[in-house]
Amino acid sequence: MVAPSQRTAESATYAVVGAGLAGSSAAWRLAQQGESVILLERDVPASALGSSHGSARIFRYAYPDPFYVGLVADARRSWDELEAASGKRLITPSGSLDFGSVRDPRGLAGALDAHGVEHELLSREEAGSRWPQLAFDREALDTEVLWHPGAGVIDAEGSVEAMVALAEAAGAAVRTGWEVASIRRAPAGYLVTSATGEAVHAEQVIIAAGGWLPALLAETDVSGAFAIPQLEVMQENAFHFPYRSDADRGETPAGAATSWPTFIYKGERIQVYGLPGGRDAGFDGQKVAEYMGGRRIASAYAQDGIIDPANRVRVTDFVREFTPGLDPAPYAETTCLFTNVPRDDMIIDRAEGITILSPCSGQGAKFAPLFGELVYDLVAGSGIAGERFRATGQSFERTPA
Incomplete structure (x- = not known):
């Protein structure tokens, strides 16, 4: 019955x-x-x-594993289909920078080579002259900087x-x-x-x-x-820092690239990512967050939306040291969820x-x-x-x- x-x-x-x-x-x-x-x-x-939620996620090809580089290439074709079907631009071009002693830019370049993804390996001096709003010379180790222009900013919502x-x-x-x-x-x-x-x-x-x-x-x-x-749920923290230059402010015109690249920095002390914040915070700054810098919670039901003050200090210190193009005082902040496997x-x-x-x-x-x-x-x-x-x-x- x-x-x-x-x-x-x-x-x-x-x-x-x-x-x-x-x-x-x-x-x-x-x-x-x-x-x-x-x-x-x-x-x-x-x-x-x-x-x-929100308008700011990173689209990038740079992975140490060529399998994932190929998967991103497959995803790019699917994004093209979605944008054509919806009539909306969902990825704004930005390019992406990878640097830091733990990030291994040369290893990433090898994985990109395996799938023919356009990229450049630059010295820290070359990168600094091209992107003076970022500081690439703050580590003792003389690592290179990887640039790949095919990256962008995803409008998740x-x-x-x-x-x-x-x-x-x-x-x-x-x-x-x-x-x-x-x-x-x-x-x-x-x-x-x-x-x-x-x-x-x-x-x-x-x-x-x-x-x-x-x-x-x-x-x-x-x-x-x-x-x-076992699944691990983290309540992460993200901060928006204002651009110092008026030229970096304002909504990106249709068809144009963002004024800043996205970046991923992985060093001995901290691992951080940054990207233009888009409409999430009024187009006035860069969204910067420490990767896996939040606190572990049992599930999404346990999130409280409270920023971790120690995390704010770590990210602000990073911005002060590594991003001279930003004012190191966040004007907006939020929490989000990572479900890790x-x-x-x-x-x-x-x-x-x-x-x-x-x-x-x-x-x-x-x-x-x-x-x-x-x-x-x-x-x-x-x-x-x-x-x-x-x-x-x-x-x-x-x-x-």
Whole structure:
């Protein structure tokens, strides 16, 4: 006998949990293939409580692993498709700089060479003359500086909105204010129940819940063969520092590159990234943050939005020393979530009718429109996502990203 909740539940072939960059991508690609899809979001798409809000994320090719360089190249083609389909520019060109004794610019250049990605290796003196707003000579070690012009700044919120709109146009249903409380086996699939007692019956479920994933997995029927590794949720801090020069202020004109490049610095004392802050803070400064500089929390439910004062001091000290083009007094600050998986890798894996999509560790945004393709390939049975992203066997052994 079918339970009353199942008789009244909405039905779809696929239920996608989470309307951030990953979930909206999955919903778009599945709907694009003519599949029946319901996208379930606890708040609104690109919620400020999640990891996909705002206008400033880095798109870059520079990885020490050639596998990931190739994956970024695949993602760039997907971004081109998304921008053409939506009629919006979602990546603003900026170029990117990589420097610091731990960053290994020459090693990164070798990985870029493997995929023919345009780049230059510069001396610190050459880089300083080209970008005087940054200081490249603050370390004792004489490391080089890597420049690759194909990098850019992703409008994360705009990208989510574009993919959700395309998913709806292709027939997907979108439910906002729909917080998933449990995912249980049911006849011919799964019953997804909300915190208010609503229900959706789906043949398959894709969970792209970001920082809520650890808590949600506890309420999900998953086969014992689906060995989800330990997940680590961090409440990170980001600060916006004003430009010293009026020439760097103001919104980037349509079709133009940003006035500053993005950058990643990894030294012995601190690892920092920076990028033009965009509309997140009035186009008046650079967004700068310490990589993995926040505090560990149990899940997204435990975030409090409180800036860590010690982290503010570390980042401000970095800005004072390494970015002479910025005033070292932040005019805006915020927290955000990183959901980290082992080896700073990603999880795109499936057991029975449950697919876990956790493309996090602070690197997921650049792959956003590609995730849906990888998920579709996985649920359709081709398995192109491959062994690299399987959950089983992953353990926490960090490598530089």
